[in-house]
Structures are given as C-alpha cells and as structure tokens.
Amino acid sequence: MIIRVNGEECECAEGVSLLSFLEGRELDVRSVVVEHNRTIVMTDNLGSVRLVAGDELEILHFVGGG
Amino acid sequence: MEHSNNNDPLVIGGTELQSRLFTGTGKYGSDAVIPDVCRASGSQVITVALRRVDMHAATGNVMQHIPKHMQLLPNTSGARDADEAIRIARLARAAGCGNWIKIEVISDNRYLLPDGYETARATEVLAREGFVVLPYMNPDLYVARDLVNAGASAVMPLGAPIGTNRGIRTKEMIGILIEEIDLPIVVDAGIGKPSEACEAMEMGADACLVNTAIATAGDPVAMGEAFGAAVRAGRQAFLAKAGPVLSGSASASSPLTGFLGA
Numbered sequence: 001m002i003i004r005v006n007g008e009e010c011e012c013a014e015g016v017s018l019l020s021f022l023e024g025r026e027l028d029v030r031s032v033v034v035e036h037n038r039t040i041v042m043t044d045n046l047g048s049v050r051l052v053a054g055d056e057l058e059i060l061h062f063v064g065g066g
Numbered sequence: 067m068e069h070s071n072n073n074d075p076l077v078i079g080g081t082e083l084q085s086r087l088f089t090g091t092g093k094y095g096s097d098a099v100i101p102d103v104c105r106a107s108g109s110q111v112i113t114v115a116l117r118r119v120d121m122h123a124a125t126g127n128v129m130q131h132i133p134k135h136m137q138l139l140p141n142t143s144g145a146r147d148a149d150e151a152i153r154i155a156r157l158a159r160a161a162g163c164g165n166w167i168k169i170e171v172i173s174d175n176r177y178l179l180p181d182g183y184e185t186a187r188a189t190e191v192l193a194r195e196g197f198v199v200l201p202y203m204n205p206d207l208y209v210a211r212d213l214v215n216a217g218a219s220a221v222m223p224l225g226a227p228i229g230t231n232r233g234i235r236t237k238e239m240i241g242i243l244i245e246e247i248d249l250p251i252v253v254d255a256g257i258g259k260p261s262e263a264c265e266a267m268e269m270g271a272d273a274c275l276v277n278t279a280i281a282t283a284g285d286p287v288a289m290g291e292a293f294g295a296a297v298r299a300g301r302q303a304f305l306a307k308a309g310p311v312l313s314g315s316a317s318a319s320s321p322l323t324g325f326l327g328a
Contacts, residue, residue: 006118031127032119033161040160058118060157064097064128065115065141066090066228066255066277 001053012051019046022059032061074305076272078250079166079198079219081137085110086267087297088139088252089290090277091128093229099286100131107290108298111137113168113277116158117144139200141168148187155192167192168222168254169201178228182209186216193217202254205239210247220249222275225266226256229278233262237269244270260289260296267300268308 003012012021018041022029034041035058036049075082088111091100104112112132119125132138140158145151148171155167169192171184180202186209189199198219203209205223213221223240226232233256234240244251250272257263263274276293283289 006121008121010121025121026124027119028127030162031129033116033157035157040157042160043162058157059121060116060161061119061127062114062129062140062158062161062163063117063125064091064094065143066092066113066275 001051003051003053003055003057005057006059015050015052017047018049018051018057021051021057022046027059032059034059074301076250078200081198083110083137083273084108085294085297086273086301087263087294088113088254088273088275089280090275091132091281092277093281094286095281097126097128097131100128101133102287103280103290104133104136106287107280107294109290109294110135111139111166111275113139113141113275114163115141115143116154116161137166138163139166139168141170141202142188143170143172145169145171145188146173147171147181148184148191151184151188152191155188155197156195159197165196166198166200169199180204180224182206182212185209186212189213189218190216193219200252205236205243207239207242207246210243214247214249218249220252220272221247222252222254224255225253225262226258228255230256231258231279231282232256233258234266237265240266240271241269260292263293264296264300264303267297268303270304273297 001014002009076086085108087109089109090113142151142154151169151171169185169188171181172178185201189201193199200220200222201213201218202222210221225234252273253266253271254275257276258279266274280286280289
C-alpha cells in the first residue's frame with residue numbers, strides 16, 4: 001500500500017505498526033518525532049499505531065539552527 | 067568556566083542562568099566543534115531547529131554534540147504563520163527536549179524579518195500551554211507590549227537581519243525596549259563581533275544570542291570564548307554604571323592645581 005512520508009509517496013506493508021515502519025527504515029525512534037495524520041505520536045505509542053493506505057507521516061528531527 | 071557575576075543570574079521561565087550568552091548550532095563547518103564552543107563560551111542556552119528527516123540518506127545527529135547540561139531552545143524556523151509555529155513548537159516539545167521555544171515566524175524570505183502579529187498569536191497559545199516562550203521580534207515597542215500580554219518569558223529583538231554580522235543597527239529601538247519592557251531582553255540576530263555583543267550588554271540588554279558570528283569564524287572555539295568574555299564585560303560595565311558623557315568641553319582627569327613654577 002502507499003502512504004505519504006515527508007511529502008513523498010512511499011510503499012509500506014499493509015497493517016504494519018508505526019514503530020516497525022520506522023525501525024525498518026533504520027531510524028532511531030528516540031531521535032525523531034512523528035506526526036501521523038497531523039497528530040503527534042509519542043515514542044511510547046509508536047507500536048500501537050497501525051498504518052493504513054493513504055496515511056500521512058511527518059518524521060522530523062533536530063538539526064543545527066540559530 | 068569562570069563567571070564574573072555569580073550573584074547576577076538571569077532568570078527565564080524559572081531557570082537561573084549564570085551565562086548571558088546564548089549560542090546556536092547552525093552553520094558550523096563541523097558540528098563536532100560544538101562542545102568546545104559551549105565550554106569556551108560558557109553558554110548555557112543553545113538553539114536547534116526541527117526539520118524533516120531525509121529518508122534517502124543517513125545524516126548526522128546534532129543532538130549528540132550538545133552537552134547534556136545545556137538548556138535547549140528549539141526554534142520554529144520555517145513557520146510562515148502562527149499555526150505553523152504552534153505545530154512546530156508542539157513537535158519540538160514532544161521530541162522530549164523541554165518546554166522552551168524560540169518563536170520565529172517569517173514569511174519575508176529576503177530579509178527574514180519576523181511577523182509581529184503572527185508571533186504574538188503563537189506566543190499567546192503556546193504560553194497558555196505551558197511553554198517558556200522567547201519570541202524573535204522586530205524591536206517595536208507595541209509588538210513587545212503585545213508579547214508581554216501574550217505571556218512571553220523574554221523578548222528577542224533583532225540587531226540586524228539574521229546572519230548578516232552587521233551589528234546593532236537597531237540600537238535606539240532596542241534601548242526603548244530595555245527602558246519600557248519588564249521582561250528579559252535578549253538581542254538576537256545581526257551581532258557580528260564581540261564588541262557589538264558587549265555594546266548591547268552595556269546598554270542594559272539582559273543577554274545576547276550569537277550563532278553565525280561564532281559558527282562562521284575562522285576559529286569558532288576562540289570566537290566563542292571572545293563572545294563569552296565580551297558579554298560578561300558588557301554586563302559588568304552596565305552594572306558598574308558608566309560615567310557621564312560630556313560635550314562641548316573637556317574635563318581634566320588630573321588636578322588643575324600644584325603645577326610647577328614657571
């Protein structure tokens with residue numbers, strides 16, 4: 001199925017958890033913050049969110065800035 | 067790091083700071099230098115930005131270079147209106163890095179000047195949600211009053227446009243804020259040299275935020291140390307109260323009596 005991740009279409013297995021999706025992308029879940037369909041998902045809840053087709057994710061992290 | 071005024075803390079959002087120099091994490095040739103800059107400058111507050119992860123390439127993690135004792139000050143750069151700033155602030159807090167936020171709402175991409183109305187709107191919402199809000203602003207008295215009423219914990223007037231290293235071009239206007247606004251005044255943006263940070267502190271500003279001038283210096287660690295010393299010197303001079311400025315004539319420093327006979 002197709003979801004949108006950071007504005008780009010992305011192939012993702014049906015019914016996978018947000019936690020599994022992030023780990024599958026080799027992202028350290030402690031260093032990112034995630035919005036799922038405009039709702040912030042706290043790290044502890046990543047495993048309980050199931051992704052469905054058309055979901056939109058924003059995956060962010062801190063970078064250098066002033 | 068030594069501090070010349072240990073009995074003169076700056077208190078923002080209930081946190082006592084001994085250092086009045088805030089630093090940033092942008093524009094460094096190598097982020098690995100950041101811990102040394104923090105140590106050399108004595109800074110206790112450091113800014114970061116929030117951006118999308120690049121899903122196609124592994125990138126470095128700036129957080130691993132920030133010493134644990136630092137107070138993080140995430141900014142809302144990239145926000146073009148209050149709603150975007152609020153969204154970024156909530157994400158930054160959810161990322162687990164505390165409740166301080168530098169509101170930055172900019173829709174002018176040439177001069178990067180902050181939008182006072184949208185900044186005040188975002189400040190009001192976020193202060194109510196328990197954030198310690200430090201808004202980046204034009205040094206305008208009415209905007210500053212709006213920010214006070216909106217619940218800001220400090221105001222951060224610009225000295226010159228972001229990243230320009232042009233110094234305190236808005237000196238008169240910042241002076242008015244220092245006189246009229248009963249919140250910490252943190253001069254942010256435009257400071258290019260330690261003498262300019264010192265000048266802001268001599269005027270009575272409560273702190274300075276310096277990123278570009280340190281990060282793009284030939285030796286960022288030495289420049290960080292110089293800025294730390296300049297901010298302390300300026301603060302000490304402000305507390306010491308400068309003597310009167312005379313015009314029209316001189317005033318001898320040595321006695322005008324007891325000269326040698328002719």
